[in-house]
Amino acid sequence: MTRIRNILVRIRGQLWILPALMCVGALLLAYLMLSPALGFEYLVEAELWWLFSGDAGTARDLLSTLLSGMMTMTSLVVSMTFITLTLAANQLGPRLIWNFIEDRQIQAVLGLFLATIFYIVVVLRSIDDTLGPQNVPHLAITTATVLTLVCLFSLLFYVHKVSRAIIADTVVERVADALQQSLDDLLSNEEKPAAEHSVADLPAHVCWISIGKAGYIQTIDYGQLVHVAKKHDIVLRVTARAGHFLLHSGKHVEVLSCHAVEEDLSGKIRPAFIIGQERNAAQDLEYSFRQLVEVALRALSSGIKDPFTVIAVVDHLGKALELLLMKAPQEPNIYDDEGQLRVIASLSDAEGLVEASFNQIRQSASDQPAILIHIADTLRRLAEAVDTTRVQDVLLQQLDGLAQSAEGLAFRHDREETFRRIAAARKFVRRS
Known part of the structure; x- marks a missing residue:
């Protein structure tokens, strides 16, 4: 299971796999729509209003126009993707780009655009001017039109998705959800008694x-x-x-x-x-x-x-430590x-994860009283919510570090308020 989990994590981080599978599906769909053995003549005879009913020349012109539009939209989507990745790397860190690449919805939209292009190309190459009115693949051409319309709505969804993807709160929420999933997968709810060696x-x-x-x-x-x-x-x-x-x-x-x-x-x-x-x-x-x-x-x-x-990061770290x-x-x-x-x-171990959570933030925020106070409040709420006996010493060390950082604050009111919050948190931690 460990090897399988690692393989799944690596596959999920590949941007091209889902689009490639969707392109294969588009090729199969095109084969289905163009196969004379399946026979869709009854749809043509029914004279449905939504079904393409033109001749071969009109079909080629329509498919060429759809293909040109899809190429333009795909270029736009790829450009937006590169711009989003650049902004995310600059603002949030290059290692967090994987959270954008692993998003199944983004992979699906890119796959839809590429699959539609594949489908239109396959259908377009099967049409020439020698086809009679009865041999034009009306349903295949109609399907190409429908797929293009779906791509238009998908473009709107993609713009909304990538716009939210570079908002810090959205990234924090996604990473926190991934952290919670990792805790659920790797840790057990039942403590196993082990013999002492x-x-x-x-x-x-x-x-x-x-x-x-x-x-x-x-x-x-x-x-x-x-x-x-x-x-x-x-x-x-x-x-x-x-x-x-x-x-x-x-x-x-x-x-x-x-x-x-x-x-x-x-x-x-x-x-x-x-x-x-x-x-x-x-x-x-x-x-x-x-x-x-x-x-x-x-x-x-x-x-x-x-x-x-x-502050949002500290809140989610507290939630993860509670779990x-x-x-x-x-x-x-x-x-x-x-x-x-x-x-x-x-x-x-829990002690190491507490230190990994707060050490660098506390050190970098030594001149930010609002953040120091929020870390102290988070540790207090953590001690109120769960039994922190396992990590009592490291929590007290974190509070001592906060107190040392607070000593360098420029304004007396900030120092006093920070010390008061630290003292309140220390009381709950010692009580656990």
């Missing part, structure tokens, strides 16, 4: 294994690692996790065993690691957290200074079907 219980260190490939870890197939460890009766300690960048060599997997291991063991362990050139959300919990943080940091930059976007704390923590010890410890994983 002390360091003394573990086998002795045998060797270190490097992955042998540089790049970001996208997914780790822990099931395959368990299978290898069980087969060789060893324990594997993985020191890296999804989202980490690896060099070709290094101490990535520690082999623990009471006996000698085979020399080709690394060749069986390395395929469990899928390495790519960028991070994705397939198994990386920090990915969407850091995307939200990037939006906030862009909004705090000297050229933008948009505190309202930062995270309601889930059971990830268990790093992975056992085989016989209950034997086989893999010790390095996983993202």
